[in-house]
Amino acid sequence: MRATSFAIAALVAATAAGPTQARDPLLSQPIDCTLGETCFLQALFDHDPSPDEGDAFCGKLTRDDHGGTDFALPNLAAMRAGVDVLAAAPGTVVGTRDSWPDISTKDPNAPDLNGQDCGNGVAIRHGGGWVTQYCHLKRGSIIVKEGQRVAKGTPLGEVGLSGSTTFPHLHLSVFKDGAKVDPFAPDGPVCNGTPDTLWEDPLPTPAGGILTAGFAGRVPDFAETTDGLTNDPTLSNTAPAFLVWVSGFQSFPGDALDIRITHPDGVFHENTIRFTEETEVWQRFSGRRYTDFNWPSGPYTATLTFRRGDQTLATRTLETRVE
Secondary structure, three states, X not given: OOHHHHOHHHHHHHHHOOOOOOOOOOEOOOEOOOEOOOEEEEXXXXXXXXXXXXXXXXXXXXXXXXXXXXXXXXXXXXXXHOOEEEOOOOEEEEEEEOOOOOOOOOOOOOOOOOOOOOOOEEEEEEEOOEEEEEEOEOOOOOOOOOOOEEOOOOEEEEEOOOOOOOOOEEEEEEEEOOEEEOOOOXXXXXXXOOOOOOEOOOOOOOOOEEEEEXXXXXXXXXXXXXXXXXXXXXXXXOOOEEEEEEEEEEEOOOOEEEEEEEEOXXXXXXXXXXXXXXXXXXXEEEEEEOOOOOOOOEEEEEEEEEEEOOEEEEEEEEEEEEO
16 A cells, blocks of 8 residues: 555545535445444534634534544454444545554554554545545454445444554544535534534434443453453452442533442442543542451442433443352
8 A cells, every 4th residue: 555545635636536426425324333332422523713622513522623523432342353444425445554553642652653643544535525534443454445436334444543542443534625524514513403414314422421331349440441341240249349430431520420339238339420620531430448348249230320410421230249
């Protein structure tokens, strides 16, 4: 692959040379997962020209100068299992790159990207001046070639951790005549009402949510939960701690996480955790530390509620058993 074939300048040139079409493309979901369950909309297009940020709905589910849409996986385990990236519309592949390693930019061994922040990816020309670009794909996963015609929904590769990123996700950029366009609001943000989107089917746009959660007999670190830690279905009655850990995305000051743990005799633990800062990805835990008595045996249920004021953003129910 020629590195220059994937540069934005080349995309613009390829777009200008492409055939025309009468209307805007209708885009399908570009990732093979269930939004809100096995993947999440983690960041939208930033419409605010100032150092602040504002998404298509005048909310804050974005980052300053973010020029695309991020579809995130809950952890690295999901990335390793493989999640396909799909062509959002029919077209011709005009660029690919598949050489960058899957490594977080926070890792001390992360390479210098030399401006290739997209990492591994694919660009597709759709005609009429439209191009879509798919970034941060897993190295070695890309299965299409430059010049290949693809149908809507054609697998292009898999979600990865290449380029300028700290978590596995697909970054989708949409271009019209070389300018970036928000597929949720191509004509600009709509604070009240529903914008005229480019999506064939409406996509849910959460303002934040829960990624993963579980019971544990000790406090896990952030690296464990992002790698793929799961709920422990059985805990020892002499475990050093009895707690629930929760990881999620997009918190703002004033948000709250309610954790309630019950067992057959009633409420075992109850706590509300308040968020004091804006965080793209967060982790919290709550429970009890072991003292001089064993944890009561039997089944336990945890109910988790992540909320913003009176709005419930996400809920989750977990179960474990102490033996």
